Amino acid sequence: MPKELMDGNRAMAEAAVRAGCRYFFGYPITPQSEIPEYLSLRLPQVGGVYLQAESEVSAINMVYGAAGAGARVLTASSSPGISLMSEGISYIAAAELPCVIINVMRGGPGLGNIAPAQGDYNQAVRGIGHGDFNLIVLAPNSVQEMADYTILAFELADKYRNPVMILVDGLLGQMMEPVEFKEEPPKQFPKPWATTGAKDRPRNIINTLFIEPEELERLNLKLQEKYEQIKQEECRCENYLTEDAEIIVAAFGSCSRIAKAAVEEARELGIKAGLCRPITLWPFPEESVRKAAQKAKACLTAEMNAGQMVFDVRMALKDRIPVHHYGRMGGAVPTPGEILAQIKKIEVQING
Amino acid sequence: MHHEIIIAGFGGQGILFAGQLLTHAGMVEGKHVSWIPSYGPEMRGGTANCSVVISDRGISSPIVTEPTILMAFNGPSLEKFENRIKPEGFIFYNSSIIKRDPQNPKASSYGVPVNEMAEGLGNSKVANMVMLGALIEITKIVSPETLLLSLEKALGRRKKNMLSLNEEALKAGREYAVQRLK
Known part of the structure; x- marks a missing residue:
């Protein structure tokens, strides 16, 4: 396949179709609206269904239904819309149904604005809704990765019978870069649990109501066992220039691109900086973060929020070294120069 | 080769399209490329800009803070970005409506009366193409042949009748660049 120039939102939408997704339910909100716009044209071409619901609450319950019937199904929204979906997402996780949810984050809290931000990190990695559950959260940082990880998201969702979130922001959603779609067919998984009509087999039941505490505890234990397995098998992380790094910059998503430029500029100045980029935000790649920081004397998280990833980085590093934070909020995007200034400040602190 | 470009002007001047075209041509020529719009509640007559990176090496940050090239289609855009240009950078500005020289002695500045030239061709909307023509002639950032291929692809079948006008622009x-700017 030749490369195409595409924005991140459309690349994720096209990748979903290639992953075998035939159902999209959502409600428009900037900066993700290119996804429903694209799928409203594309899904009917492949015999799929595009449906604009009357609200996000309704959309996520349509996703619940389609997932229960065994379909590959997608919804997408942006920060406030994702908050509205949280009850339904908890039901989907409890019913152990696979689906993919894209959050193209915008400035918050509240109605906020439509500029890029990363303020929904905690919401995404701490389960989003009520009860003990986790989403698998993927954080791509380029248009190519947005396409690749959308396909991966559908595979992981089916493999673990768990909702998967792709957490990006308006910058990645709107940015155009070359993207190449692979020709290989996506992995498929049998779904004997799906409610597809009970002809010649006992009926399947999808339910999240368990009156007896012991029964609900059994479900919880089963979920926890699954989450443990996901933690063991699915951590992903990219470490760049970290082998000899004295200062580790930890960043994810669009901010990791900016941090990468800052790390390169620091290296040109002779500062031993490296970049640690978690790709799965849940499960958090603790081993890789520790490995990146083997020789480090300090860590800096660079995020477009108030420091939401700091806790996870500190837990991973067990507070062996200080973890600083630099962040912009409300839709403001840091420059490489701003992050470089922080790296220089830390360099002075550790090396005098 | 590594260029970071900001294209800025009024909404409706084809700012974002010009950026996409340049980005696509860069990709066709095997370069690493990225394009970011200043997306927002934009409207015709409001301000619009986009950031383009075209490079021989992988692009770390697609955010452009110190461009090597500025294409300013109106006064406010020149004012906003002229002092951010890297030394030995280029400023291309719309001299049809910007009646002063850019205030950056370290950059090479080129005024092109793109509005008048586009109107001379019969359609004010191709001012962006006139500016792109001057840009590629001076900077050689992509070849005119590639840019034409990208233009043909971007216009598609539906707007194929617009191809020759854009090509002329x-x-x-x-x-203009060859005769007046070199």
Whole structure:
């Protein structure tokens, strides 16, 4: 396949179709609206269904239904819309149904604005809704990765019978870069649990109501066992220039691109900086973060929020070294120069 | 080769389209490329800008803070970005409506009367193509042949009738650069 120039939102939408997704339910909100716009044209071409619901609450319950019937199904929204979906997402996780949810984050809290931000990190990695559950959260940082990880998201969702979130922001959603779609067919998984009509087999039941505490505890234990397995098998992380790094910059998503430029500029100045980029935000790649920081004397998280990833980085590093934070909020995007200034400040602190 | 470009002007001047075209041509020529719009509740007559990176090496940050090239289609855009240009950078500005020289002695500045030239070709909307023509002639950032291929692809079948006019506008911009700017 030749490369195409595409924005991140459309690349994720096209990748979903290639992953075998035939159902999209959502409600428009900037900066993700290119996804429903694209799928409203594309899904009917492949015999799929595009449906604009009357609200996000309704959309996520349509996703619940389609997932229960065994379909590959997608919804997408942006920060406030994702908050509205949280009850339904908890039901989907409890019913152990696979689906993919894209959050193209915008400035918050509240109605906020439509500029890029990363303020929904905690919401995404701490389960989003009520009860003990986790989403698998993927954080791509380029248009190519947005396409690749959308396909991966559908595979992981089916493999673990768990909702998967792709957490990006308006910058990645709107940015155009070359993207190449692979020709290989996506992995498929049998779904004997799906409610597809009970002809010649006992009926399947999808339910999240368990009156007896012991029964609900059994479900919880089963979920926890699954989450443990996901933690063991699915951590992903990219470490760049970290082998000899004295200062580790930890960043994810669009901010990791900016941090990468800052790390390169620091290296040109002779500062031993490296970049640690978690790709799965849940499960958090603790081993890789520790490995990146083997020789480090300090860590800096660079995020477009108030420091939401700091806790996870500190837990991973067990507070062996200080973890600083630099962040912009409300839709403001840091420059490489701003992050470089922080790296220089830390360099002075550790090396005098 | 590594260029970071900001294209800025009024909404409706084809700012974002010009950026996409340049980005696509860069990709066709095997370069690493990225394009970011200043997306927002934009409207015709409001301000619009986009950031383009075209490079021989992988692009770390697609955010452009110190461009090597500025294409300013109106006064406010020149004012906003002229002092951020890297030394030995380029400023291309719309001299039809910007009646002063850019205030950056370290950059090479080129005024092109793109509005008048586009109107001379019969359609004010191709001012962006005139400017792109001048840009590629001076900087050689992509070849005119590739840019034409990208233009053909971008216009598609539906707007194929617009191809020759856009092609003429590119050519006019290049010729202006050869005769008046070099």
